[in-house]
Amino acid sequence: MALNRLVLSNFRNIVSVDLQLAPAVNLFCGANGSGKTSLLEAVHMLASGRSFRSRQSQTVIRHEADVLAVFARLAGGTTLGVEKRRDGQGRIRINQSPAESSSQLASCLPLQVINSESFAALDGGPGVRRQLLDWTVFHVEHGFALQWKVYQTALKQRNALLRRGKIDSKSLDPWEQQLVKSGEAVDMLRREVFSRLNVQFQRRLLDLPESVFGALQLHYRGGWKKELSLGEALQASREGDLAQGFTRVGPHRADLRFVIHGQPAHAVLSRGQQKMAVCALRTAMASVVEGAQKAVFLVDDLPSELDEGNQALFAHWVSACASQVLxxxxxxxxxxRPWLQLPEPWNAPKMFHVEHGVVTAAEN
Incomplete structure (x- = not known):
């Protein structure tokens, strides 16, 4: 869902700004440190309740202020608002009414961020890739969030018991039963969405050099041996779990694996090739979600990450699956340049100039 209007106050070096955004492409240009990325951070806060650069909201509040505020009106008329105070308090509002959690924001505004940290999917830890899959599942399968929350609660209780050391099986059984019920539901939803995600991912690889990407495969691993049920895996792992003090199998250990001829893709692909694989994955994610609600893309300094040809290909992918891009x-x-080559309305970007935290519309 595209943003029609974006309003910020006291966000990093931005004192106040009220922007009318274009429905497709919005470009924010200026020198390093001018406040360009702060605008993307603010939109991210509207979709998640926090910045993508810092989990501490106090560091985002302008140094002379006690509170920051971000507000947006979406194309469908929905309004989102986030307020963060220096004392750690804050408010989240949807259509002027208090929201119960940041996940409600995420439901209203599916968001994809492409920046230097986004390209760690191939060589980062399993948690990074698991979050990417779960973003897709969350926006497609509305029962996923509840099942995942139930699973995490049961996991926390089982781990607490494991840390005690010597315990009888009767203490673990109730939590393991809950782990199995919710964990298998989580795994089923992930597998269903992964099959669709992989189709979209492979379609994008066809646009890349076959000699490099033709053998690239994406695999899903559920977090336990596939020949066992989750209940059997928990039973088999119990003794080792007691020794280690935590649960070593389950959906919380799931992963996406990028593989080329049996080797980890990050060990085969160059850094630039890895970036294009990640771009293919993230636009594939947005394409899967597209049936429910198109995502907004936040793209930070693309020319510094991709060469001109790959910028054009990425822009083409985005135009096919996104509602808007900043x-x-x-x-x-x-x-x-990469956006001007696209069909309407993507070839008519609205341009803004950013200098010392001041944002002004520029003449195209």
């Missing part, structure tokens, strides 16, 4: 860069002409 892009930062240093030079207007360079930042706009």
């Amino acid at each position: 892009v930062t860069g240093i030079e207007h002409s360079v930042t706009a």
Whole structure:
């Protein structure tokens, strides 16, 4: 769902700004440190309740202020608002009414961030890739969030018992039963969405050099041996879990694996090739979610991450699956180039100039 209007106050070096955004492409250009990325951070806060650069909201509040506020009106008329105070308190509002959790924000505004940290999916830990899959499942399968929450509660209780050391099986049984019920539901939903995600991912690889990407495969691993049920895996792992003090099998250990000829993809692909694989994955994620609600992409300084040809291909992928994109860069002409090659309305970006926290609409 695209943003029509974005309002910020006291967000990093931005004192106050009220922007009318274009429905497709919005470019924010200026020197390093001018406040471009802060605009993307603010939109991310509207979709998650926090910045993508810091989990501590106090560091995002402008140094002379006690409170920051971010507000947006979406294309469908929904309004989102987030307020963060220096004392750690804050408010989240949807259509002027208090929201119960940040997941409600995420439901209203599916968001994909492409920045230097986004490209760690191939060589990062399993948790990074698991979050990518779960973002997709969350927006497609509305029962997923509840099942995952129930699973995490049961997991926390089982781990607490394991840390005690010597315990009888009767103490573990109730929590293991809950782990099995919710864990198998989580795994089933993940597998269903993964099959759709993999189809979209492979379609995008067809746009890349076959000699490099033709053998790239994406695999899902559920977090326990596939020949066992989750209940059997928990039973088999119990003794070792007691020794280690935590649960070593289950959906919380799931992973996505990128493989080329049996080798981890990050050991085969160059850094630039890895970036394109991640771009293919993230646009594939958005394509799967598209049936429910199109995502907004936040793209930070694309020219510094991809060469000109890959920028154009990425822009093409985004235009096919996103509702809107907000892009930062240093030079207007360079930042706009990959989008100008697209069909309407993607080839008519709205341009903004950012300087010392002041944002002004620029002449196209």
